[in-house]
Amino acid sequence: MNIYPVILCGGSGTRLWPMSRGGYPKQYLKLTGENTLVQQTALRLRNISDIAAPIVVTNNEQRFLVAEQLREVAVNPSSIVLEPVGRNTAPAIAVAALLAMHESPEALLLVLPSDHVILNEATFTKVAEAAAQIAKDNYLVTFGIEPTEPHTGYGYIRGGAPLADGATAYSVEAFVEKPNAETAERFLKEGGYHWNSGMFMLKASTYMEELRRYEPEIAKQAEQSLQFAKRDHDFIRLDADAFGACPSVSVDYAVMERTDHAAVIAAADLGWNDIGSWTALAEIAKPDAAGNALLGDVLTEAVSNSYIRAEHRMVAAIGLDNIVIVETADAVLVAHRDKAQDVKKIVERLNASGRQESVTHRRVVRPWGSYEGIDQGDRFQVKRIIVNPAAQLSLQMHHHRAEHWIVVKGTALVTNGDQEIMLTENQSTYIPLGVTHRLLNPGKIPLELIEVQSGAYLGEDDIVRFEDTYGRVAKL
Incomplete structure (x- = not known):
């Protein structure tokens, strides 16, 4: 019995803005410890029996980000699958199922979102191994979280008959959409309901059989997108035409809500949280005597029940209660904890006005390292550039700007026209x-190094690439 983890790295990065952004969503952030959420997801697989290397599904823009973060924690995925467009979870899981079945016809898929927190990893291991025993008998198992409150932000699952005497797994009677407060209260009183966690243990062949029955076009296009996929270094690039033709449907709607093989396993005491808002993150943080969770350089006076996070500079707060404050290099969020979920409205307004604060941070990650904007004005901007050991930028030129490079740490080998020069600390080139x-x-x-750009146009799209280690197109 081989279990193939499938780590889904999608998301638009709206609910935890300003730390989470469209180009850098929450799974790549260190929100609850020393590791990012995607790293935590990969590491919690270590103690599960018969576990294989994970299959990671992400998009082209985040490919090097997820690869680097997994490398940092010594996790070597079996595949990193690149979706040309987002098509929800049913097609993504279908591609992973087909990949796993190439390795083992009896493969089981442990499907995990990359952006959830699970505090009790030993309990997670036990639940996953129990779910595998159920799934091998052709059940499609969803992990149900025992509700602790009448939460209106989650879908619910109503369990039916137990699958065995004394078992904590049940047939599924119904999937219920996010309820209103009155209905959620009733669910909690009646019992037998679980929150839908979005985690699954599925027999790959059974999933594909049910997908062909209920959503045959998804199955067909997923197969073709993999059949005509291309290998690009460590990545599998799905065929854009075939995958783009997949209907955009969730696994719940495509299969789980319609199949006769659905089961739910009760996952108690996981310490699970999907971190759907800053309020949710505040609830799992350790509060001080005043009920505050203070992270970073924070000073408070007469502040209570608040979550205050400083990433780049000191934040001082006075006379506040039940507030969320999150500071980043280029944006600060201040919200009442009861309204923190409305941050998506701010993101929508940023997107509508074409502002970049909803998409990128001041520090932008690239496959070779990163750059960070320091200052800018009319016809100039200054950046701090970090290049990883043995990494290189593309061979390129710009139509509208000149550049000065000043090395402040390390050694640079610079190609400058027909010259090749070596620079060390305090040396520069134009x-x-x-x-x-x-x-x-x-x-x-x-x-x-510090880069000073000057010219009539300083946009990132003024790049003509002639050679590139990372397979990027000639013009961006």
């Missing part, structure tokens, strides 16, 4: 407009 250039870090420590 790259005129229109000159072909490249930056490489030949050392064993990160290279850090």
Whole structure:
């Protein structure tokens, strides 16, 4: 019995803005410990019996981000599948099922969102192994979280008959959409209901059989998208035409709500939270005597029951109660805890006005390292660039800007027109407009430099690439 974990790395990054952004959603953030949420998801698989290397499903923009974060915690995925467009969970799981079945016809899939918190990993291991025993008998098992309050933000599952005497797994009588407060209260009083966690243990072949029965077009296009996929370094690029033709449908609607094979296993005491808002994150943080969770450089006076997080500078708060404050380099959120879920309305307004604060941070991750904006004005901007050891930027040129590079740490091998020069700390070079250039870090420590750009246009799309280690297109 082989269990193939499937880590789903989607998400638009709206609910935990301003830390989570469209290009850097919450699974890549260190919100509850030393590791990011996707790292926590991968690491909690370690103690499950018969576990294989994970299959990761993400998109093209986040491919190097997820690969680097898994490398940092020594997790080597069996595949990183790149979706050309988002098509919800049913097609993504179908592709993973087909990949797993290539390895083992009896493969089981442990499907996990990458952005959930589970505090009790030993309990998770037991539940996953119990779910595997059920799934091998062709049940499609969803993990049901025992409700602790009449929560209106989750879907519910009503369990039916137990699958065995004394078992904590049941047939599924119904999937229920997010209820209103009165209905959620009734569910809690009646018992027999569980929150729908979005985690599953599925026999891959059974899932595909049911998908072909209820959503045959998804099954067909998923198969074709994998059949015509291309290998790109460590990534599997699904065929864009075939995958784009998949209906965008969740696994719940496509299969779980319609199949006769659905089961729910009660997952008690997991310490599970999908961190759907800053309020949810505040609820799992350790409060001080005043009920506050204070992270970073925070000073308070007469503040209670609040979540205050400083990422880059000191935050001072006075005379507040039940407030969320989150500070980042380029944006600060201040909200009442009861209204924290409405942050998505701010993101919608940012998107409507074309502002980048909903999409990227001031620090932008690239496959070779990162860059961070420091200052900008009319016809100039200043960036701090970090290049990882042995990494290099593309061989490129710009039509509208010149650049000055000043090394502040490490060693740089610079291609500047027909010259190749080595720079160390406090040395610099000037790259005129229109000159072909490249930056490489030949050392064993990160290279850090200050870049000063000047010109009539300073946008990131003023790049013509001639050679690129990372397979990016010639023009962006």
